[in-house]
Amino acid sequence: MDVKAIRQQFPILHQEVNGHPLVYLDSSATSQKPLPVIEALDAYYRQDNSNVHRGVHTLGTRATDKYEGAREKVRRFINANSTAEIIFTRGTTTAINTVAYSYARANLKEGDEIVITPMEHHSNIIPWQQAAKATGATLKYIPLQENGTVSITDVKNTVTNQTKIVAMTHVSNVLGTVNPIKEVTKIAHENGAVMLVDGAQGAPHMKIDVQDLDCDFYCFSGHKMCGPTGIGVLYGKKELLESMEPVEFGGEMIDFVNLYDSTWKELPWKFEGGTPIIAGAIGLGAAIDFLTDVGLDNITKHEENLADYAMAQLRTIDGITIYGPEERAALVTFNLNDVHPHDTATALDADGIAVRAGHHCAQPLMKWLNVTATARASFYLYNTEEDIDLLVEGLLKTKEYFGDVF
Incomplete structure (x- = not known):
């Protein structure tokens, strides 16, 4: 290289x-931006600036093509099965909160368990604290080894058949620990739980294959992987996302609005209310191209x-x-x-x-x-x-x- x-x-x-x-x-706080990303943002604002999906004029079509083209780049980058599984968010924090609000609050009840680790970023702690308070679920922690790693034995001893959600960082932003996500996901599934991965420190630095990991949700941010700030991704398995309600309402996510009731668009747009983060998505797509070219x-x-x-x-x-x-x-x-x-x-x-x-x-x-x-x-x-x-x-x-x- x-x-x-x-x-x-x-x-x-x-x-x-x-x-x-x-x-x-x-760079763990935020990465710097290469010329192809800067130029992609500049080109969008200079040549293609328009809202997406809603217009039939040329600029709107070009902007939509680039925005949805970026979604396909993300899909390939993490090997998701479908672009319907790629939700653009403001970042990792928003992605995790979307799952904590939409999935957790609808599916947890008193006596259920949420399992995380003490090494998590606040963005992968506080949403689960709030979900536990709102539903009566119990928040549990997998203990850490002396060197700051997680043992599979401790995972098996902590995750039970009462566990409904396991949430874990792929890479610790403090310790540098790379967690055994595939193995933990298997244990979660064996106990009937879903697995969410905070990939903010993982996606920028290693190949991610969500189908191989078999995780149910994977969240990451553009700004830590040479992309712009204000853009992130929530990957979720299609069947789970389809079962979840949106957390933001209005604009792009609607299908039909009556005076007293409304219906939602299909995935992925159901979770992208309002004008989406168009330039950010285009910039993220350029960053993915850059990282893919480097390897x-x-x-x-x-x-x-x-x-x-x-x-x-x-x-x-x-x-x-x-x-x-x-x-x-x-x-x-x-x-x-x-x-x-x-x-x-x-x-x-x-x-x-x-x-x-x-x-x-x-x-x-x-x-x-x-x-x-x-x-x-x-x-x-x-x-x-x-x-x-x-x-x-x-x-x-x-x-x-x-x-x-x-």
């Missing part, structure tokens, strides 16, 4: 921050190498604590002893190095780790070993500075 050529496609990377070349190590297998291998290199190099720093398992996705979460992670991130930013600091929308996991916050460096297809060398150099400077202060 020619990383140098790939980097040329990302204009934002070719700048200085605080007098230093930008080293962007925050997801190539991206995965490159990131595995970066993660291994980063772990090895960071461990040369005395007084650093690294969280999560040895085998991980392309991110490293850490703390420098006696230095608050916000101070670490601020010091690195002075050298043009962008990392994330805070609780990473995972406060239950922070409590499990017995910390209030951490720093996180996350990598993507445009990062290099040189970026990691500069990170290590910046951390050594930070450690030395704060060592002198204290």
